[in-house]
Every structure is written in structure tokens, then in C-alpha cells.
Amino acid sequence: MHHFHYHKRELYAEEVPVARIVEEVGTPVYIYSAATLRRHFRVFREAFSGIPHLLCYSVKANSNLAVLALLAREGSGADIVSGGELYRALRAGIPPEKIVFSGVGKTEKEMEEALSAGILMFNVESLGELEALSRVARRLGRKAPLAIRVNPDVDPRTHPYISTGLKKNKFGLPEGLAFQAYLRAKEDPYLEPVGVDCHIGSQLTEISPFVEALRRLKTLYLRLREEGLPLRYLDLGGGLGIVYGEEEPPPPREYAEALLREMRDLPETTLILEPGRVIAGNAGILVTRVLYVKHHPPTEENPEGRTFVIVDAGMNDLIRPTLYQAYHRIQPIRETLEGETLVADVVGPICESGDFLARERRLPAVRPGELLAVMSAGAYGFVMSSNYNSRPRAAEVLVDGARFFVVRKRETYEDLVRLEEIPEF
Ligand SMILES: Cc1ncc(COP(=O)(O)O)c(C=O)c1O
């Protein structure tokens, strides 16, 4: 069952009419479904139940404390990329021994925080970082558990901005350098290599690049074990895609089956996965209100003219369309049957031509005041939002059955300037 669904032509989030949430909270508002989050996590967990595994939800996808706490209760670990994400994960009750720390630019301060907290492992992305981690560990008198993030040079066949496992991307170390880094780490009393890691990109809609990457990781992993390194984790990162529009990503079960086949000859190894989008993406929507509809008259290059549906959510609220030309379905909150339609650009109030949520989209003939839902906005939505144009950030709501909770208040004007000060010139 879909947890965002129409009942009597009205959009519901689980058992709550979206319009009722808007009445109380206003727009723009992100709405998440607890049941969908739980279902996505459980489907993933069950798919991997045949082998030792650890699911480290990728916090960057949606880092609201309530979302993290819900996943913590489901048994999730966390993939973090900053001290801020470590703070959130711990605040939400994710046990440190289920946290992995990725990212090309960890500071010594962040490493110190994570090491003191007792995280499972650092995914180290450069030789410089390895040295820094060793220094930090020596200072704290602790051994730092680590994996080297390998750049397996596998083409994930996704949007170039979100592919990360190609030689030309900044991420990880090529296999040869990674091997040397492990030998270096092995000799260091403050470093403890425990796994091998990679992450090849996001929104992948095919399984084969994952399998290819896993094979390469395995080869390195086995070579290192032969060198006497007591490795026990293979971390394949995240990246499984979701349905936004027409794409057909593999279901988690198929993805898992392909990976389980590769893991068969490694019975003593724990497979770590860092799913983000596949857990949160379709568990959230962004609801916005139509402010104006305007029509630009025909021109030579545009014989039909152009219609703009101007809404109260902009690229500062959801930047994916602007940044990646990403497609998000847009649906009315009140379903209209066989009514009139229009083709329009759905745009926000921001002073940028790139401020759009959809382009040349066929929509029901909406009128000012009506509500629209931007679908599949649960991942990389609110977390990438900003205050550009001094727009207070949207509220976030979590629906659970017949109840809903404001899990982040709408920002106020006061919030906008809270950290600022006018000096005595
Ligand atoms: C290291 C790492 N792990 C996990 C993820 C999560 O990716 P996704 O949301 O595509 O599952 C990302 C983001 O792409 C990442 O950079």
C-alpha cells in the first residue's frame, strides 16, 4: 500500500488529510510518512537477512532527528560525513558502534569527536587523512578502526553530478594507492584496518555497477587478508535509485540477491550498506501553495506562449530540479477528474531563472490558492534547503498513522538573524 494516496479525491499522508496538516502548519511544508520509512528499512533489512550485515542509513539524505530516531529504533546504524551528522546520530539514539564516518574532508576535530564516541570505523579517503587520523588516535591514546575508501573506477551510469566512483571524481583512492595505505596503516600502532569501503554514486538504476564494484573490493580485501590484515567489513556504500518518474530501479530484493551471491565465499565478513535515498526519498513530499498563474503571450520562438504556475516553495526549499534537472512528480492535493489541464513551468518566488520545480509540465488547470504536492522529496530535500532570499526554511512534519507531529518548526524572521550582529562601526 502507498502511504501517500487519494481517498475521496483528497491526498492523504497515511490516515491524515494533507490539507489538514497545511491548515495547522502552513506552506511550504515537508511531510514524511513514518510507515513508509519503516517499510523501506524493513524491506532492506529482510533482503539482506541471509548474511551478516549492517545497515548504516546515510544521514545526509534526511537528517531530521525524528527520522533518525525512528530508524534507530528499527535497528539502523548511520553513515555520517561530518561532526554535525555525528551529533545528530548520537542525539537520535543511534549506537556509536553502528556508525561509519565517510567524506573526503574530515577535520581533526571531527575525527577526535568520532573516535571519542567510539564509532565502528572511519572510511579514509586519502593518505593525508590517514596521517591525520593516526595523529588524532595517538593524542587520544586509542586505536582508530578504519577502512580505506577505494575508488573502483566503475561507471554508475547516473547523473554526472552524483557519480562518485570514477577516476576523475574526488572520492577515495585508486586500488594501488589504497593497498599501500593499508600496509602503512598495518604498521601503525594507532591505526586498525578493519574493512574495505567504496561508494560509487547515487540514484543508480542498474545492479551491475554495484556487482562490479563489489568484485573489485573483494579482490583487494582478499589480497589484504593474505598480507595478514584481519579485515572483517566490506562497505559497499549506498546509491540504490528510486522511482521519481519513468525510471525502473531494481527492487531491494534483487539488489540484495546479486550482492549475496558475491558474498557467499566470504562467510566471516559483515557487509555494510549505506542506503539513503531508497529509505527516505519516497517517504516524503513537499507541499506548496499556488500563488499566481501567469501567461506570457506567444513569441516567434514560443508560439504557444508560456504559462507559469508560481508557488510558495522555491529552489531554496528543494534544489534538486535546479541542480540536477531532477524530475519530481507534482500532484494536486484535491484530485480533479478529467478536468482541464495546462502545460506550465512550476516556479518559485526566488530571483533566479533557475528557480523552478518543474518545466513544461502538464498539470490540472490549477488556480491561485490551491495546494500542490511535490512527490519523492523525502531525500535531499529539506537537508539541502537554504535561506536564500531570506526565506525562513519550511516546517517538517512526520505522520504516523492517524497522528502527525511537527518535527521541525517553520523558521521565523528572528531565526534568520539570530546569529548576526551589527558592529559599532
Ligand atoms: C559515502 C556515501 N554513502 C552513502 C550515500 C548515500 O547514497 P544514496 O542516498 O544514493 O543511497 C552517499 C551519497 O551519495 C555517500 O556519499
Ligand SMILES: N[C@@H](CCCC[NH3+])C(=O)O
Ligand atoms: N544530493 C543528491 C545526491 C548526492 C548524494 C550525496 N552523496 C541528490 O539530491 O540526488
